[in-house]
Amino acid sequence: MITLASDFGTPYPAAMKGVLLRRTDARLVDVGHDFPRHDVRTAAFWLRETLPYFPPATHLVVVDPGVGTDRAAIAIRARDHTLVGPDNGVLLPAARRLAGDGALEISVVDEEALEPVVPAGETAPDPGEGPKSNTFHGRDVFAPTAAAVHESDGLDSLSLLTPTTDPVDLELPTAALEDGRAVGEVLVVDDFGNAITNVPGEFLKARERVVANGEPVPVGDTFEAVPAGERLATVGSHGYVELDVNRGRGEAAFDLAVGDRVVLESAD
Amino acid sequence: MITLASDFGTPYPAAMKGVLLRRTDARLVDVGHDFPRHDVRTAAFWLRETLPYFPPATHLVVVDPGVGTDRAAIAIRARDHTLVGPDNGVLLPAARRLAGDGALEISVVDEEALEPVVPAGETAPDPGEGPKSNTFHGRDVFAPTAAAVHESDGLDSLSLLTPTTDPVDLELPTAALEDGRAVGEVLVVDDFGNAITNVPGEFLKARERVVANGEPVPVGDTFEAVPAGERLATVGSHGYVELDVNRGRGEAAFDLAVGDRVVLESAD
């Protein structure tokens, strides 16, 4: 199984699928292709929250504002999952969660060693004269790598991979908790408009209301704990405090965007 | 085969697929994940119009504004199709159509009897201490139920299901027809902007024009019966009268939204 995630919209993911399906019979599953453009951190969050629900798989990720520069392509083994994508940190939060207390094996891809991508109706280029684009490594580098990884007997067996110990890292920010007060930020806004913070859900435990950025808000176990259109704080499906509106958009009602500071305080 | 429909956008459907694919090898097919948020009636319409074209399948549906409340999860057997979703009526119009003149078998899901969803890198909870969220039953309840239903030898064999006779029902409204006049409403607006009413297409039979909410409109067999940009009434692919614009958006030209009253009269 190969999952695909990108900020590509349509139809670039289809070209990646075509390349994959020439090289593997794997099942393909889309994680999503409308992640915010060029936004490595948001993609890293969603991958960390989504990939652990999959069975062992190869995960192909292309959110890659540095395409065509000398940033490397990497593959990461995390227990029985493998992630393939650009060396910009986007894979790391998911890889660490997938590995649990296990170690990560991280390799750099030798792009020159990949079998070239040759569209139908054209002939293969001479070695070293590949048609690799500078703007679409999803098709020309990452999909071929994911296919090679998926079809291999393990990363060790692939000569195109070289172990590395210093990938570009990315840590999602954590909230500070003290004296019944949490200082965090909005990690992402989901498609429902829920403002998902990095404050652990435990903060809401046994509270009936909190003060969020100065304003009192009821705490609800479910969206329907408040009338339609009303604001609430709740523990979302990722285990974090979310600032939401029942059947509405929390980001608008709370006037919050990704990265905005969120201070939660006791209302008692 | 398992179909998936929701109002989730991206990437929540992927978490559902991951849960499914840990438990079944079934083919997964998306019906759509951008149904209007929290809009049970519109989803019910589209499911009724789409699911009957599929071969026998398990249909997983999550349009669920009541998530986390005491609304039940249900499964419905309709001939050789099975539908799984929240007990809010969203499944019923499709189930009745799938059943034809057959009966429906409706069951309530015992959520505590589901095998817990455990993400990679974590350990399974103690019984009764499951990590079920209050906001993402698509992942934690409905996907596990759909997998169990799909892998079973029939609903009777599943101890997690208990027959019920009083599900929440939902009937899509029907138009009133009398004396060459039809009084109905806009059921949905599709992605093309076509305003699909609940007036049966037969109303247009043998007419060259009708009066729609007071204004005369040509009747066309096809969009191209009128010049690009012009309005027409036609019989859509669901068998209902649609108020459309050739290569344009009928909803805007007719100033109609979902639920708006539509009166069609003879223009002769």
Added chain:
Amino acid sequence: MITLASDFGTPYPAAMKGVLLRRTDARLVDVGHDFPRHDVRTAAFWLRETLPYFPPATHLVVVDPGVGTDRAAIAIRARDHTLVGPDNGVLLPAARRLAGDGALEISVVDEEALEPVVPAGETAPDPGEGPKSNTFHGRDVFAPTAAAVHESDGLDSLSLLTPTTDPVDLELPTAALEDGRAVGEVLVVDDFGNAITNVPGEFLKARERVVANGEPVPVGDTFEAVPAGERLATVGSHGYVELDVNRGRGEAAFDLAVGDRVVLESAD
């Protein structure tokens, strides 16, 4: 394998998939369903740039503003690929590229010879009394044709196909090149906002800057060749000159839309 491309949005593609899956076990792969509405030329471009990356397949394409008129349904054999869609030119640019220097075999579909589409819960119509809609041939004509083609031993064996030699053609416009000057146009704007012209990428070779519609613009090998938010000309993944903004939208910065004239001149 069957690929699907349309301007249908949601959920009409699902009805096509249902029809297909009743008739074939083929793998289904979406090329995309949010192509610009009724825009045959843009779809033709994307198909030409995307389908050649796939292994041999049946490609089902429905961008069909003439649905329900007497425009024919056609099938085209291009080497080991087959394309199915409306006879409006949308298939031709892709078919020619897939065929390389091979010939195209083009056939018209006898729609009356197709096995009727009968939704679950209904009975098959009498011969000649099929329920074919005038507005959804994707479901009622093209999907049944694609399934029949995919399941056949070759187009010759299908009695529902009749060879034709005069399909509606469509040629994507080419740029004029002379004396270090290129006069072309914007072929499409992609989801990133890149304005993709029809000027071959060679035009940028060995240049550090060009004059685009009168304004000097740096030439970059990659988006990152200029700071975030800055404009550049680059060779896109389709081999054409693109007018882009690093991490931004070129169409807005250059004030360009599809079909707009683009004049590139030497800046030296």
